[in-house]
Amino acid sequence: MGIVTAAASMSLDGFIAHDDDTPGHLFDWYSAGDVEVPNAGDLPPFRLTRASADHWTAWRSSLGAVVVGRRLFDLTDGWRGVHPLGVPVVVLTHSPPTDWAWAGPSTVFVTDGIGAAVAKGEALAGDAVVGLAAGTVAGQALTARLLDRVDVDLVPVLLGSGRRFFADAVVDPELLSDPTVCVPSARVTHLSFPVRR
Amino acid sequence: MGIVTAAASMSLDGFIAHDDDTPGHLFDWYSAGDVEVPNAGDLPPFRLTRASADHWTAWRSSLGAVVVGRRLFDLTDGWRGVHPLGVPVVVLTHSPPTDWAWAGPSTVFVTDGIGAAVAKGEALAGDAVVGLAAGTVAGQALTARLLDRVDVDLVPVLLGSGRRFFADAVVDPELLSDPTVCVPSARVTHLSFPVRR
Secondary structure, X not given: OOOEEEEEEEEOOOEEEOOOOOOOOOOHHHHOOOEXXXXXXXXXOEEEOHHHHHHHXXXXXXXXXXXXXXXXXXXXXXXXXXXXOOOOEEEEOOOOOOOOOOOOOOEEEEOOOHHHHHHHHHHHHOOOEEEEEOOHHHHHHHHOOOOOEEEEEEEOOOOOOOEEOOOOOOOOOOOEXXXXXXXXXXXXXXXXXXXXX | OOOEEXXXXXEOOOEEEOOOOOXXXXXXXXXXXXXXXXOOOOOXXXXXXXXXXXXXXXXXXXXXXXXXXXXXXXXXXXXHHOOOOOOOEEEEOXXXXXXXXXXXXXXXXXXXXXXXXXXHHHHHHOOOEEEEEOOHHHHHHHHOOOOOEEEEEEEOOOOXXXXXXXOOOOOOOOOEOOOOEEEEOOOOEEEEEEEOO
């Protein structure tokens, strides 16, 4: 079975979006270089630095499924059925939409909690990585000790307020280890923290 | 004239202390190794990893003065007149204490704002670095474009809530640059972000 990670672009002051859910400058690194990296679905290609492109393509190719919360699903309209990362999407929600226009086999709704959502992601991913979008879902997964790793794309901006990577999760201070990856780039530093599951 | 930096140990979720001003596990790296590094005044020696010791001693030896806010001064009782870093302390406060037991030439009170406090620190430091303790003072200095650098000792813990590095400061998204230093260690990663002054 693959590992489970939570991943997000995060400001230096710990936010992954403004209060209104917009990303501000958190995604500037998506266009900070000249290496074109295509996305699945509707999202235009990224233009990354060589360092970010190498990191990102390796990360992306390791991925087998993503797990997201209902807010992100609604904000993106479920990526209209095709996630930019080209993998199946598990949506954790109390009430799945009944008339969603883009319903299909690559979007799965789970109603019975974060553990079931991650298990579904693992089943879909096989030996590949399950990636959780950050925020409430990441906080729940970390608290429930479902994560093996936390991948932070640390962005040198301050948002002042907003949505936080792990919401208000407080965990055992020994749970996270020091980063095993620190890749400097442009408008981002890629960090990866192992988690003691 | 030397440069001005704000420096602090910060949790992965952006906090430099709990709400009650205690540091929790943010300073675990002070005792995560076996290289003894002495402190001035009352503070016992640190026991650092080799990587942290090399980083820390270079950082410390570059320092000529520190600027702190009134809260930190009160919490530490002004380090009883001798800062652990062995440099003069500028305290920004609306009302300097009149009967402080440890008053002396190495503790200077400034009442007329962050600009004056930093200027006083620069005068005391000469060609050396002025280090600002984080929180309100760091946020004010960053907003007023008085900083040349931000030094973050990034600690792999989540506090959930607490005191934030730059309080609620929101600044030009281009103000901070990518880190020029990334030193992995034990219970900390030392990062240094240049600031466009």
